[in-house]
Amino acid sequence: MADFMTSTHRAKWIFSPQKLVEKYEAANQRARQTLEKCGATLMEVDVDGSLSYPEPQTTANDSAEKHSRIKPLSIEEEQCIKVFYENKLQEVCKNFHFPHKIQATALIFFKRFYLQWSVMEHQPKNIMLTCIYAACKIEENHVSAEELGKGISQDHQMILNNEMIVYQSLEFDLIVYAPYRSVVGFTDYMKEFCNAGEDELQTLKALQNTATLEIDKMMLTDGPLLFPPGQMALAGLRTSNALHNVVDFDSFLSRILSHQNSMHTMAELQESLDAIDSWVRKYRSPSEKELKHINRKLKSCWGLSSHDEGKKREKKSKHKSKKSSNEAQNT
Amino acid sequence: MAELDPSKKVADRYLKREVLGEGTYGVVYKAIDTQTGQTVAIKKIRIGKQKEGVNFTALREIKLLKELNDPNIIELIDAFPHKGNLHLVFEFMETDLEAVIRDRNIFLSPGDIKSYLQMTLKGLAHCHKRWILHRDMKPNNLLIGPNGQLKLADFGLARIFGSPDRRFTHQVFARWYRAPELLFGTKQYGPGVDVWAAACIFAELLLRRPFLQGSSDIDQLGKIFAAFGTPSSSQWPDMVYLPDYVEYQYVPSPPLRSLFPMASDDALDLLSKMFTYDPKERISVQQALEHRYFSCPPLCTIPDKLPRPPPKKETKASDLNPNEGPIVLSPPRKTRRVMPGRDGLEGNSLQGDKIDDNHSNFKQSIDDTTGKNDPAPMSLDFSVFGLKPPNRPTINSADKTHLKRKLDLEFQ
The missing domain is CATH 1.10.472.10 (Cyclin-like)
Known part of the structure; x- marks a missing residue:
């Protein structure tokens, strides 16, 4: 779907x-x-x-007492x-x-x-x-x-x-829609965006893998109930890109926005991605x-x-x- | 949490009316939705303690119909469990395309046929755009509402496509509507299979009888080749690589015009594009809708003005003249429409028996009492194939034992 x-x-x-x-x-x-x-x-x-x-x-007579305990x-x-x-x-x-x-x-x-x-x-x-x-x-x-x-x-x-x-x-x-598919889609798009050759394809693969791991973390937060999967995918890719340094992420984002006739502005999108990141940072295992x-x-x-x-x-x-x-x- | 308490729902929201049909899945009855005043059809599916839990077919239907919203697709209004049954609430539909096709009192003008085909293709286009294959297109799954709107129903075999390398079962569709690639056992296929079935329905509208009535899978291919000629490898290069490919003796194709003497040139052109052998070359539903057949006169009849049989609710069992009983045109149900675990494809996810769609069962149950051994209408012309008419399948006692056995197995 x-x-x-x-x-x-x-x-x-x-x-x-x-x-x-x-x-x-x-x-x-x-x-x-x-x-x-x-x-x-x-x-x-x-x-x-x-x-x-x-x-x-x-x-039981003691129920009231028990309940209170x-x-x-x-x-x-x-x-x-x-x-x-x-x-x-x-x-x-x-x-x-x-x-x-x-x-x-x-x-x-x-x-x-x-x-x-x-x-x-x-x-x-x-x-x-x-x-x-x-x-x-x-x-x-x-x-x-x-x-x-x-x-x-x-x-x-x-x-x-x-x-x-x-x-x-x-x-x-x-x-239900998970961000994993979107990560694959956006990575494909990135290939076109940076006109990737053989070497870049390797880096892009690594970028995609890191983003997927990043998404695994997001999936454990309240993120999936708060954000659409596409935004979570982009947040994952942004974090991953910061590590692998493949594209200029801001211009990649604005390219996506211009292509998709998006109802969001760049600022709104950035804000969502920041919010997703902060959910991941806030996450705590007891x-x-x-x-x-x-x-x-x-x-x-x-x-x-x-x-x-x-x-x-x-x-x-x-x-x-x-x-x-x-x-x-x-x- | 009030909405999670279903015990009140039937009583609170749906006023039960008469039973419309009964089958292996349970009962279908008519009801009034008191919230909207709308007439609805409620499919009751027994839950029971089954080994594999909630019925697969029902789940497929629910999950897909929940996401589909189109004037040419049946609306699933509600789904809820109540007293040991899963209830699916659909908009109420008066009749179906099979009843229209076989009603000999109905004359279908070229504009009527065009309108019915267009609505079929529009519903299908909505599915394909959302990466859903219907996989069970046939006239009695195309329901017709009170205002003449045709809607795709029975999504129990439907599924999502488009994942790379995902393999599917080829045991889908009633045989007469099965595309040649499925008959040759392909595991990877796409929306073309629905287009082929839609072409069969188009042909059936033109001929007023099922077009390619094979008695077995082998025979079905024989019928297809007799109509369009044995495909050459240049016509369909991938054919020889299909899993169940067998070579057929060469037969030339008769002119399409000879099979459909009454059809317009545009109709024949569209038909031949939908009946293209190579699924890669076959016209897509969207392209079919843009074909000049639909833009050239005669224009599509508006749905409200389409001829259709008197609504079923008007016929009381006692009024039925046995000689006018409806004739079942469907092929005999395959004892196993799907092969569980075959080649390990789709796992045993298909072992959940197909819920028989309410309408065919309704019709079949009428047949039992009225039109059981009706002869085939003599007006049918099988001479084009030089064959005797195939035995018109009706539900016989053997089938009924089978149904019963199935019932015993499922709900003990």
Whole structure:
């Protein structure tokens, strides 16, 4: 699909920074309320996308006291968890040798999903795997759920259980645009621009590779929810060009603008590229210690820490995996 | 989050009306969208616990139609899960081009044919501009709305093209609409395959019967060569390198005029350009739209004035005269339209069974009760090929067992 201009991506999924914060706040707030009401936040999801909230624990006398001990995650803490799993997502995709396109699609799915939900409501590990599975399907590079599950020793039924809620949370807008294609396109354009000979082709290749790595970093920030992929590609190329020094980037940019009948001015474009760079600079991976602490908190929000609950869920998942193996035999 | 709670949606937004058809995928019913007052068709797809999750065909259709917005492409209004089914909400369409072609009470003027072809090509041009191949062009996938607008539907086999070296399955299109390069097993192809199918549809509009009715893939090529002559290597240099290429005995091409005695010179010229053997030389959809056939008189009939059969909703099952039952003109569905995992191409992404499009199933189910063993209309002229008319495929009991088996496998 080469028509970003008329895409759902452009029309519905590029936000202002304020709007993003509002969305994160809304999801966090809802999870907090659920925690207050029910003492846990994790939702049960069914294959058909139907959801149920945790049941309020009314019987136990000590529930009120217990609830008050469980603290919800802050938005910043939620962000740390997402950062962790987004890195994991890239790792899993690399291990499976999936093309960049699939990794990027999965990442964008994951980010869009958690615009609608808090990590307290849906376990990010499961959602991450389902996003990878869905991205493979959507990009026509199908990998079976079983194979995917096996590759990382996870229950594949869980992947399938979450598939519908993922599509639904994406509002069924399943075609997404990643900057990688644009990098290739702009590099081709650069070839023409500087009338590249044999030697320059080598440097251009290196330039493209560095830019691609740069994009990998951007994809982990909020960038994909804030900027169109073309601008991210240009930001990647600009950084890469600063290293390889292939073209005069400003005149390259103005050439592009003049050719594309762009609605942006040069200054606007520069401003966007600077903003993208600053997102990459601001990006921070939480320390292991921090993560451990947040994860413990998160688990108690889910209601998985209490002894009873843990057992119940274990049984349930056993039951499910038995069922799925039966199904495998039948088909 | 309210919009993520689908339980209210059907009740809140869509008022259910009668069932329009039923097939392996589930049910299609008519409904009223209370938000807009618009009549819609809702396709219900069972979700169930399937090994490969949400149906591929449905996903392809959703992802592509969400991005396509054109007067000549069916509009997907909404998609949501509800009570164990995935619901796809489409604009309601009254009939389809196959019904128009086979309705012997309808006379199609040259302007009518031109209008139907132009709308087909406009829809296709919109797809190709966005790097989408339809891959299942045939008259009963071209739906016709209340105002006579023709729209491309059924994007369950459609996909994005243009990635270098990406290889596709050649098991696409109903056989009668399949381009020669596909029949020779090519894995790398482009928009030309849709152009060939559009040419078959053009021919069908002119002849009022399917043009090239092969009974097997080999026979299909035989029919093509009988109509246009065996291609020489100068006509189509790459042909001999195609994976399933076999040499056919040389037959000369009869004059095109003899096959389409009623067509204008412009129509024949466009037709021959769309039926060009070498896909690289074949006219593009955009070029076809710019062909003088469309700028010279007679002008295209405006959609509203196009002849079309009475809307389906008016026919009650009990009113149907068995002798006037519709005749299925589609080729028998291939038991496997796509070959899962063949050569490892496209992985097993195609193993999700094709959701049968609602309209053909609707028609087939009518056939079951009314027009089952209708003879072929005697007016058809097969003499040009010196052949007996092929058996007109209708859905028979064997097919039905097959459908049932498929159903059992899918939804246990």
